[in-house]
Amino acid sequence: MxxxxxxxxxxxxxxxxxxxxxxxxxxxxxxxxxxxxxxxxxxxxxxxxxxxxxxxxxxxxxxxxxxxxxxxxxxxxxxxxxxxxxxxxxxxxxxxxxxxxxxxxxxxxxxxxxxxxxxxxxxxxxxxxxxxxxxLNANFNKLRQLPDTIGFELINLKKLSVNSNKLYFLPRSTSHLTALQVLDARLNCLGSLPEDLENLVNLEILNVSQNFQYLETLPYSIGLLLSLVELDVSYNKIKSLPYSIGCLKKLQKLSVEGNPLISPPYDVVGQGLHIVKEYLCQKMNAGHKTPTTKKSWVGKLVKYATFNNGNMRSNGHREEREGFIMPEYRSIDGLASPRYMGMFSPRRLFSPRNYFTK
CATH class of the missing domain: 3.80.10.10 (Ribonuclease Inhibitor)
Structure with missing residues (x-):
């Protein structure tokens, strides 16, 4: 009426x-x-x-x-x-x-x-x-920061748009928005992204483009966003993409123009997304085969059977470690089940606490 x-x-x-x-x-x-x-x-x-x-x-x-x-x-x-x-x-x-x-x-x-x-x-x-x-659409404002604990409380948030503001960082709690499907934070002053992005198990679109001279690196955990379909990091100061991006099986669109990229080089980028992903996967695989004094977190995942078939006992059953049961994990293309994604945070892997038994 x-x-x-x-x-x-x-x-x-x-x-x-x-x-x-x-x-x-x-x-x-x-x-x-x-x-x-x-x-x-x-x-x-x-x-x-x-x-x-x-x-x-x-x-x-x-x-x-x-x-x-x-x-x-x-x-x-x-x-x-x-x-x-x-x-x-x-x-x-x-x-x-x-x-x-x-x-x-x-x-x-x-x-x-x-x-x-x-x-x-x-x-x-x-x-x-x-x-x-x-x-929540807060585009085109003068926001300098978001509430520190916003990600702990807004557990049903599916779309967060904060583009065209003055944000210097996203709170660490952002990585707890497990229902989030779209995160648009372009045209800000972001200097970094939260480390534990792998917890965003439903994230499909991530846009952090046009943070210009501020954003120079991306966290390795970006390669554990298993639902990611679109990733836009264009017009920043990024010189190297994390090798883990090569593992994003659902990724259909990757925008990297306007960055001083060294790895992958632009002649590789020009050949399309498939070639870029192959390049990054090869670099990642080569990285854990090369002995170094400080092992990467990806290498540690390989050591504990995340990217391979796992260690087998003589009876043919997969080995179970204390507090860490290895299920039927797939190859590197599949990474890991979302059920265990929180366990693959780089911060957790390098925590003094011994999550894995030797």
Whole structure:
């Protein structure tokens, strides 16, 4: 049902408020829940040049989607967000916001938050309470950092877009966003990426391009992102790609232009992704056959049967090490089962704690 309400703003300006009832279908098992959902409303206040929010007589608890985009809002009242208890989608893109209210943490049902195109310098720590959040778009702001523990709390986040900001790093907790499918952090000032990227078992798209003179290296763990389909590291200062990238079996797109690459050389890059992956795999294999004083973490994985068929006992069964049972691992192309990916962190392999028995 669509209808219009007319209300005079303080400047005697006409404003249109569009409200629609959310339509749903009911079933026997969830009839009561659906009946409640029928009462929820979608409110559209976009593109009205609002400088402040009008005082409507709406029941804020019935709103499931609020569109405040393309206005001139400089702030959102704490009291407003605190009462949006059933909010699922909040769109405040293209305003003049410098911060978000701390009461944003009250939106426990929020799934989509779009704050792009504002002047926001930091996110309130309370955003971690939005544990239903699946998509966060904070592009084109002035963010210098994200909350340190954001990755520990937003366990349902599938898309994180923070491009065109002033981020110097991503918090280490980012590697705990196990549901994440898309990470877009281009056009920032990133000097490095978190080491434990292998925990991002569902990540399909990673874009860290155009960090220009800041990003010089990529972590080896990037080669353990087994779901990765697209990787864009173009226009940085990267001289060498991690050899582990050659193991990304699902990778279909790799963008490396605009880097002073030495390994692989550009004559190899020009031959296509397949040749690049072969080159990196050969380099990695050659690396663990060459004796060195300090073994690489990949070499250590080989030693403990991650990249080969494992050590066999005389009875033909695969050897089991204390605290580390080697299942039916595949060859180097397959790397390892996501179930054990957390065990392959370089930091863990080189930890003083003895995870493997000799």
């Amino acid at each position: 669509m209808y219009e309400r007319q209300q005079q703003q303080p400047q005697q300006q006409q404003m249109r408020l569009n409200i629609s009832r959310r339509s749903t279908t009911t079933t026997e098992n969830n009839r009561s829940a659906m009946e409640e959902e029928k009462k929820l409303e979608i409110v559209d206040l976009s593109g009205l040049s609002l400088e402040s929010l009008p005082n409507h007589t709406l029941n804020l608890a019935t709103i499931c989607k609020l569109d405040l985009s393309n206005n001139n809002l400089q702030s959102i009242p704490e009291s407003l967000t605190a009462r949006l208890l059933n909010m699922v989608v909040l769109d405040v893109r293209s305003n003049q916001l410098k911060s978000l209210p701390n009461s944003i943490g009250c939106l426990s049902k929020l799934r989509v938050l779009n704050i792009s195109g504002n002047l926001i310098e930091f996110l309130p720590k309370t955003i971690e309470n939005c544990r239903s959040l699946e998509e």
